[in-house]
Amino acid sequence: MKRRLAAAAILACLGLTVTACAGGLTSLDPKRNPLSKSGGLVVGTANFSENVILGHLYAGALRAKGITVTVKQNLGSREIIVPALKQGDIDVLPEYQGSLLQFLDKNARQSAAEDVQQALEKTVPQGVKVLPYAAAENKDVYVVTRETATRYGLKTLEDLRANAKDLVFGGPAEDKTRWVGLVGLKELYGAEFKDFKALDTGGPLTRGALRGGDIQVANLFSTDVTITNNNWVILEDPKKLVPAQHIVPLVNEAKANTTVTEALAALNSKLTTEELSKLDAKVDNDKEDPDRVAKAWLDQHGLGS
Structure with a gap:
């Protein structure tokens, strides 16, 4: 649910440093998250357009509740962004149920949305909270x-x-x-x-x-x-190789207060698969900017600031 960018390209584009450990690059430098320490939130995204759109949707919904938010987009694949969330380099991450679960547990074979969600709640790293998932699904x-x-x-x-x-x-x-x-x-x-x-x-x-x-x-x-x-x-998937992939927010547990969880729940309640597909089309086909597409959608659905 994604492509690994070359480390040099990430650094050049984002001006960020990374910490290394066994297995390669795993996180952004935790010193580069001053907003998080001051009470604001940093929303991170993977390096594909839909996830960037979702990151701006999350940010806009949170800003509407008076939260200071910045978006760090196109950070890379799960091998980078999930550890970054765990270490507190970013605070919020839009994810996809089944792909995330199988990233965390390579032996996971749950398929139905509720089963995947329950497994995720038990599998996410300490300090990370998985919130209820959206109606929207992208498999x-x-x-x-x-x-x-x-x-x-x-x-x-x-x-x-x-x-x-x-x-x-x-x-x-x-x-x-x-x-x-x-x-x-x-x-x-x-x-x-x-x-x-x-x-x-x-x-x-x-x-x-x-x-x-x-x-x-x-x-x-x-x-x-x-x-x-x-x-x-x-091609149809009769044996259910691909599990449920509803959009699900991951949040730094220390930042998952009532205001944050309610803002993202309100977004999830209105974000359907059809709506997400329309947003994707505006960015991928019509070449509109993800942040503007997200803002317009939030305003249209009464979730903007």
């Missing part, structure tokens, strides 16, 4: 062009067992080692692909590679309107 989906679906008779992920050897799979680099990715596709569906191309997280590189024929199976997101616009085919 990983495996997509082929209409031509590929017709040529190989592809309707479900089960159909890949006999055909994957002739197909190239494309998605974020993490797909190579994650359950919701090549690992689960092989173990659950017997799909072993001709090749894997590490691209971006459901973004223009992956969509362009699918459109151009460089890959035949793409990991995209269910809220991506370009799937419908291109008449692409989402």
